[in-house]
């Protein structure tokens with residue numbers, strides 16, 4: 001028999017549009033959208049938030065989030081976010097970017113927005129591949145990882161090592177909050193939510209640049225099942241990209 | 256009324272933008288537009304406005320995109336190599352229909368070229384420049400006063416048509432000084448019911464240039480083209496000098512038009528019936544007016560500091576009605592009055608009073 005006064009334990013966050021998503025089964029993007037929408041709701045900021053969607057699988061984020069959204073040219077996402085925030089300092093501005101967008105073509109924009117200490121929140125989805133264009137090598141592809149453009153695996157000798165963005169940004173003076181989380185299970189989903197909350201709170205308090213890197217599954221181009229993809233995120237990826245807090249309140253946090 | 260001040264063209268453009276209510280400026284240094292970015296660095300923060308020296312022109316134009324998306328007036332400026340980098344963002348601005356202003360103080364190219372004035376970016380400016388099927392309004396000042404006025408008016412045009420607008424100057428106009436009359440500060444701006452301002456008590460808005468739904472891209476392109484036809488009908492601007500009775504019509508823009516004006520006055524003094532058509536909008540181009548003039552003049556002389564770019568638009572407009580000649584100056588050399596005067600003289604009908612017999616070496620060689 002159903003309980004007398006059923007308590008609703010879960011409802012779709014108001015900031016998440018009620019439309020089908022185009023993401024593949026097990027893709028980290030859809031989960032992160034949900035967590036992000038929950039944070040916007042809980043902080044009650046959706047009606048003054050302007051998000052910037054990247055060029056990448058998450059380009060349609062503008063259809064999925066119930067807040068004003070802009071799209072940017074590939075990699076210029078933090079520059080567009082900068083333009084929005086400077087024009088409207090009272091709004092809450094975030095960019096949402098994949099590793100190609102953030103760490104390859106947009107590396108200059110990423111580092112300079114961080115270095116200026118723009119009062120924006122950058123959400124970095126590291127899935128070690130270019131999803132949208134068919135699973136090519138990203139700046140974050142692991143050594144030995146096979147992709148469409150590293151068919152025999154990534155070789156450090158010719159392709160360099162995967163870029164660790166949190167560590168790189170942590171060398172700059174101005175950023176206020178930097179954290180990396182691994183989206184490999186319920187506990188870490190909650191950590192991701194907490195990190196996003198702290199990042200947005202920093203911005204709401206005018207504290208400056210916040211950066212949250214989320215290690216995220218792309219089962220399609222990991223060529224693994226969704227469950228094995230989560231294991232890859234928690235093991236291989238997290239081994240190379242340690243999931244931890246790098247900076248809090250403008251101070252580096254040592255491992 | 257407003258005061259007269261002595262200014263460089265670059266400063267005048269900057270002050271024009273400020274008086275037009277430009278709230279955000281983003282730029283990256285490059286000669287010969289450096290006075291403009293320095294003026295903005297000095298005066299924008301003073302007036303509580305935004306100035307950022309960006310990490311690149313790619314970033315600057317995308318910052319413009321972000322600011323313009325919120326409905327405020329935003330601009331950037333650069334010179335030729337930097338404008339090439341801005342083409343990415345300009346294409347996105349055109350697609351997302353974001354009003355914005357870009358000043359190009361041209362220098363010689365291709366490549367790093369030189370830092371001397373040039374008109375080599377005409378094609379890039381009027382034919383689109385970036386990828387895709389778009390245009391922007393392109394204004395070509397020929398004086399410091401026009402640097403000031405056209406830069407300010409560019410913001411109104413941008414808002415009216417929701418399009419990027421380029422001010423296409425050159426290093427000469429950017430760096431020379433002239434006394435100008437400053438405009439009044441603009442205080443009223445059009446409403447922008449599409450701007451990103453936070454979805455408070457309304458539906459969320461999206462600014463985008465990706466249109467993958469069935470038929471959406473075609474719809475956007477049809478809207479853009481309709482807008483361009485409207486701009487062609489409404490916004491063509493040009494200046495004419497002594498065209499009512501002229502037999503040699505000089506067509507020139509920017510710096511070349513300036514020199515042509517004095518050459519034409521000299522020609523008139525020498526009894527040669529010369530006149531000038533100077534496009535102020537090089538896009539939309541004064542096609543109709545040129546076609547009309549082609550009915551009455553004997554010859555057209557196009558003078559440019561390039562190898563013949565506006566020349567193509569003139570030929571299209573004239574459509575073979577009358578011979579179109581070209582005098583081009585490469586390597587960033589500004590034509591002299593005498594050079595243009597000589598060309599006018601050589602094209603003037605033999606019966607024209609005061610026409611000197613061409614020197615042997617200049618006379619067209621008839622086959623024996």
Ligand SMILES: Cc1ncc(C[n+]2csc(CCOP(=O)(O)OP(=O)(O)O)c2C)c(N)n1
Nearest residue numbers: 055056057074098099100101129130131132
């Ligand atoms: C200037 C430009 N170059 C290349 C592309 C093609 N492109 C689209 S998405 C993408 C990579 C996206 O990968 P990533 O940023 O890692 O995001 P993901 O799809 O994995 O979420 C590329 C190269 C483009 N749209 N624009």
Ligand code: SF4
Nearest residue numbers: 023024027057131218
């Ligand atoms: S390709 Fe990868 S990143 Fe893109 S939607 Fe599919 S799983 Fe997600």
